[in-house]
Structures are given as structure tokens and as C-alpha cells.
Amino acid sequence: MKVVYSDLHRSHVPGDVVENGVSRPSRDVPERMDAMLRAVKQAGLEVVGAADHGLEALSAVHSAEYLSFLASAYGEWKGSDLPGRVVPAAFETRPEAYRDSWSIVARAGFHLRDQITPVGEGTWDAAYWAAQTAITAADLVVNGERQVYALCRPSGHHAGPDYGGGATYLNNAAIAARRLAADGKRIAIVDLDVHHGNGTQDIFWDDANIFFASIHRSPVNYYPHFTGFREEMGGMSAEGANMNHPLAKDGGDEEYLVGAEAILDAALEHNPAAVVVSLGFDALASDPAKGLSVTEEAFEKLGRLLGGVSLPVMLVQEGGYDPKSLQHVAARFLDGFCSLR
Template structure:
């Protein structure tokens, strides 16, 4: 399978995050991408599709904030990475705020997603990598793999969180839709719910979003991904959430995939954007499913059996030493 990556994605190097009340080394480290790259062969370079596909998903004021946040942090006399510490719980007021701390709270939802000096470049080229893989599939490839890092599915139109800054899958899906490849569906198989992707599309009826993930009653991001969230307004019926309990093994996971496949197929899908996270792995340090390395090929094969042109967008997976092998196993489930 053809794969894509850009070295500039490695420029995103935050030092630490707040996890379970403790400052810990940043889990979404650059070695994740290096290990995947080593396992899948030599990816082709990403091409630059410019800002227009990103602006089709993300608000202009959020993009301006993201580009300038680290410089503003340093200008305020701060060291290291920019990270927020206060959030508007009731509602996010759209104000012209000056202080960087206020803007970090306005445009984020957690304290695990710092903005480092190279974050904008890394996120920009992660999005371009997704668009390059998408373009390969639009051009006739059956599947293509975008080694996206940082990931994207927790990022909303105007907020960051969950290690995500630009929503690569949403950007790719919108671009495929605009190119006339649809009906387009997004299938998210990361351990954590793709809340940002859902937020972007849940009120639209033209892109279907399905997610199989850990039950948000017990797991991040908590406030999204419950089974009764099925879309709103024009998007009613175009969101599918399948939350699963901690400890889920391969048989139950494949059954959930079959359920998602049935609804994706019934919707008339002709093109699939796949948000793939390898953090469903039993050894993942921040996740709690029981998927083993040898299971990933079965998951890939079950998705490939949907028979759809598919752009695969890398999301999570934090067992760094096992990550490359798990991704390679997953991709092996797709026919050459």
C-alpha cells in the first residue's frame, strides 16, 4: 500500500502534558511517527495543497490563534510550551481576548495538548499528508495510508484537544466530498471517540460519521460519543456511535465493525475516510481494550471487505515500541 509522510511533522515536540493530575512526558511523541515509518517502509513525501482545504473545516480566527499562540506565549515572558489552565465551563464566549492564557482556554478543551514552537508546522504538514493520501485514492488507488502526526480527530472547527490541532480526517472527507467522490463516510476506529469530527459534521446530512470507541462513561473525552448521539438538524441519522466497555476483545470488536459496516453501506457510501488509531492495543499505556498485535490484520481485512476506496488517516497509539508493528499488521489486512 502506498503511504505518505512529511519530515516537518516531527517539528511538533511538546515537552510535557498534564495527565491524571501529574505532569508527564508528552505521550504523542515524534518517535511514534518514526517507528511507524520504519515499519511500513519508505513513505512518499506529502504535497502542499495550501490553506484552502484547511479553511474549509476550521474557523479563520482559530487558525490565526493556532499560528501565533506560541509566539504570544513567549512574548508574555513564558517558557517552554503554551498550555491553558482555565476554561469557560458554561459557554465559550466569542470575545476579543488579549491575554494568551484566555485565548488558550477559548480555543482548547484540555491540558494535554500544548502548543510548542513547531506545532503549527507539524499540524499543517500532517493535514497535507492526509490530503496527499486522499488525492492518491481519488486518482485511482484503492487505498492509501497517511502517516499523520500530530493526529486530528479530537480537534473541532475552532478548538484543539486530545493531542489534536487540525482535524485531518475531516479535512480529507470535506475535500473528497467537494471533489464529487461521495457519498463520503468517516469511520473512526481509535480507542477514543472522535469528538471533533462529530462536532464538525453532526448537523450536516452530507457526510456520515461512525465511531467505535471506549465508552465515554469511563473514558476520555467523556462528554461526547454516547450511543444516543445520532446527529442533529439536517444531520439527524448521520452519526453512529458504538461505545464498547473496557476489556473488549477481538470478537466483540469485529461484531461492532459489522454493525458500523451495515449502516455505512445502507447510507449509500461510495468513499471511506478511515480514522485509524492503534491505541486499541492491549499494551497501550493510556487505553483499556484487549486487542492483540495479531488481531490488527483481522480488523484491517474486515474494513477492506467493505469494498470502498479508502484513505487511511493515522490517529492515536501510544505503546511506542509496539506501534510500528501494530500499524503494519493493520495495513496488511488490505489487499495490495
């Protein structure tokens, strides 16, 4: 299996963020990728660099206004003599309210949905190359690879058509899926991160060709709070192409694995040409996300489940924030995933 990686993710250094009114260090640190890269090398997998495919594939998922904002926000913020990084102070999410003439503060409050998603000096470069990592991996699948792993940082599944959130900026999995869906192919996305992939759901809500299924801790009192409920099944033109499988807090191995198998089965029933997996390790019991209390053993079983899929499978890295366990859980997952090669 080929693993796509870019060292340019290191330019994104979020620093301190604010969640639920409390300041804390961001969990999305460059060392996350170091741990996963060690797991990849431990597994003996081939690492290839990301190629630059430009903005076209990004524009197929995200609005021009949002991409322009991400690329220029930090410079405009500093040019307005504002301190630190770009962090919204007030929020407006109604699309009809948007004005091109808004200040950088106003546009930050439209395009960023929380205060754990700051834009710093190197954020755009890191997000851009995370997306290029996903595009490169998707092209490997198009060219015949059966299993590919995109080591993306920052993660992406909370980023929607014109917004970022949940420490994500560009939706890497969605960009890859749209790339794979060229010529009308049906694609399935399976999201295994502990948080609901609200951005991915939003992007494909009305797209019947892209089936999206997510298993996650219930959004009741848990990020992203507003989406991820069972009754969300897709828009009028794509009803049934969206599936959510929320679990109770600390659900544990059995509930997580049974749910993962259920959403994978549903995805395969969509008859896709390939499966994109939003792979998060933050359901691990030791992860600071404190969501589902899943063990490393369960992630190895999850790897075997996904590795047994007969279709092309593209893994896209999402969350996973426990620095002490991340390498070990990633290695266990890869042991399972690659065991059937």
C-alpha cells in the first residue's frame, strides 16, 4: 500500500484555542503526523510525496469566497493591525447575509464556525497541501492502486462548502471523493472518526452519487452539536444517501465495531466504484476527545474489516490526539488493514 504524505503540514501551528469558554492548547500538533508516519514505516509501507494539482479540485467542493478567505485571511488580519491569529469574535452563518465588502473580522465570523479553528501564518499552506495529499492519493486509486492512505493534516471532515470548523479547513475526504466520482461514478464515504463529519454531510447532502455514512459519539453535548442524528438521511434529491449511526458516550468496542460494520455494509450496498474512509483514531479510550472508549484491539479488528473490502479503499486521516498512544493504535490498525494483502 502506498502512503501519501507532505511535510508542509508543519506550517500549521494553531497554538491555544477556546472551547466551551475555556482556553487550552490545540490538540492538532505536528507531532500527530510524526507518530502516524512512524507507524507507517513500522508497517513497511511505501511513502510517496504529494503532487501539486492546483485549485481545481478544491473548487469542486468549496466556494471561491471561502478559498479566497483562507488564502488571504492572515495577511488581511495583520494588515488591519489585529493581534495574534485569525479567530472569530462574532458569528453570522446565513448565506443570504454574506457581503463581499465585509471586514476580515466579519468574514472570519462567517467562514469559521468556532474558536478552535484559528487561521495562522502557515494555515493555508498546510491545508492546501493536506488537500493535495488527498488528491494525489485519489489519483493513485484512479490509476489502479487498490489501497492508498492519505496522511492529511489538518483534518477535514468538519469543513463544509464555505466554512471551516472543528480544527479543519479543507475537506480532504470530500475533495478526494469528488475527484473519484468523475464521469458519474458512485462513491461511498465511511466516516469512523469519533465526531460526526458534518462538513462532509453538508457537501454531499443533495448528491445521490456520493453515499455518506458516519459512526460517532452522539452530538448531544458533543461536537459538532447540531448534526449527526439518525433522522438525517439526505436532501430531497438524495434521500437515503446519508446515514448516521450515533453511539452513547463511552460506547466501547462492541458497539463501535458493530456500528462500523453496519455503515460499511450500507455503503457497499450503494454499489460504489471505491470507498473513501475518513479515518480517526480519536475514539480511542485514552484520547482527550473522551468519546467512545474504544481499545487498540478494536482498531486492529476495524483494520481487518476495511482491508477485506474487495473494492479500492482510500484512507484519509482525520482525528487522533493522544500522543502517547497514537503510533501504537495506528500500527495496530495497519496490521489489521494490511493483513489480507
